[in-house]
Amino acid sequence: MTNEVLRYTAFSHDPEGGNPAGVVLDASGLDDARMLAIAAELGYSETAFLTAPPEGAGGPEGRSFTARYFSPKAEVPFCGHATIATAVALGERIGQGELLLFTPAGPVPVSVTEDGTDGGADGGPGRGLRAVLTSVEPHVEDIADADLAEALAALGWPAADLDPAIAPAVAYAGARHLVLGAATRARLADLDYDFARLEALMRRLDLTTVQLVWREGPTLFHARDPFPVGGVVEDPATGAAAAAFGAYARERGLVPEDAVLTLHQGDDMGRPGVLTVELRAGDPRVRVGGTAVRIA
Template identity: 75%
Template sequence: MTSHTTAQVLRYTAFSSDPAGGNPAGVVLDARGLDDAAMLALAAEIGYSETAFLTAAPEHAGGTPGRVFDARYFSPKAEVPFCGHATVATAVALAERIGPGDLLFHTPAGPVPVSVTDDGTGAPQATLTSVEPQVTDVEDADVAEALAALGWQAAELDPALPPRIANAGARHLVLAAAGRARLADLDYDFERLARLMRRLDLTTLQLVWRESETVFHVRDPFPVGGVVEDPATGAAAAAFGAYLRELGAITADARLTLHQGHDLGRPSTLTVDVRAGDPRIRVSGTAVPLP
């Protein structure tokens, strides 16, 4: 069994072309020989919200040989079924080594195609296509508990964007603030929110404020991963695109811009594409190595 201390770890930030922005992710391109305990220990040692671990998939796994991988994602506390920012970071890291083009990641949530393009500006862009999403109602009592943990009032929510649980590979509770100031002021009860999230099997809360028809500001508390807040959350972005479509809050074909991380000093930009006739959601962003 390979020791986690000998595994080669790359560090990238996703959803920013500036190393000072985006969401850092650990990337292990060859995780052969690492068992679950070793991957979790390495993710905890790295300390980022997630680290991705790849192994080459069997030839019969579909896609182009040499560009198909089994992917797993670990936070410092636990494995998560899917992570968007670590997927983008990993896809760019791969593309820098084997060239841009199409990749296929077999994740615990299902198969996730990723396409990487490079226009020569030094910040390759990756576009992931989510698994088929689901949007479900959430109990009023659970919303009330989430608001209590956040220190928010029900009157501070946007009635046009009601609470829902959205899943495009991982489950997220979507709560929409009525004003930017409410979103900017985030100081929550870490343990109380973590207890609720574990009970509801949530990966993050997707807290949003709508600036315009297609522009949103978002924040993602992640206490179940041992992290106060994620500065860019691709899985939640995909889930949010599905949520807006389910509500009829966007046009059938829509391109959304999500701004995240600004309140943390790590600005990130996520592009979300919702297409008529295709239930899956596409999330795009750049990624660059960390020094």
């Protein structure tokens, strides 16, 4: 493996769908400034950089790595779509199996297997490889009324446009995300927000994205994720936010403790992607899975 910058898109079978990520499988010799510069040059919402695992950290031999994630503006503690992209890139080079990534948020196991689907709503031919990450232990907290009011003002959303069944909250599964439920699909589709105002609030609350969701069915959701703190207007498919939302949905009783959720994201951007979120009774962690393909 080299320090070549690879380009993959995650949560899609189609290079024109999903969320693009940069992947550097050997970032040894790159300092923080150079990693940030590479992420900024690429312009993707995140780029993942791998180095050797911490000494004595354990994990599968030859399949454990330290992973860091940079947006065009700053380092972030965890990124789901770049993790999926990295795992598929590794799987193509060292084979299917279990990986362990030591991230700033904590250790994240990832399994890589053959994708058994024939494509789907995200387009593309299917097959290839699929990765499933297991999040760090999540938690959910309420948001103050004043902070919620500021978020809605920045988004230009009247409070009446919220889904009362999806109460606003901050959810964490490696990074913090504000969860807001849209009452209608039309509300979710109409996204035109005050970039600077939302960024200021998110920095104050240490938020990575705002997870906007609309519920189509019992386990079927559509999502959009403004990401101004990363220098990106919107993230096309957000694995970390999907993990946080899975934890939120379970804790707040939207879904059973054992459930598999499907999240569609990126449709309104012309980059459709599909994220699978698995919840298991007795295990607080959340599993997020999807495919990834290389961008030529």
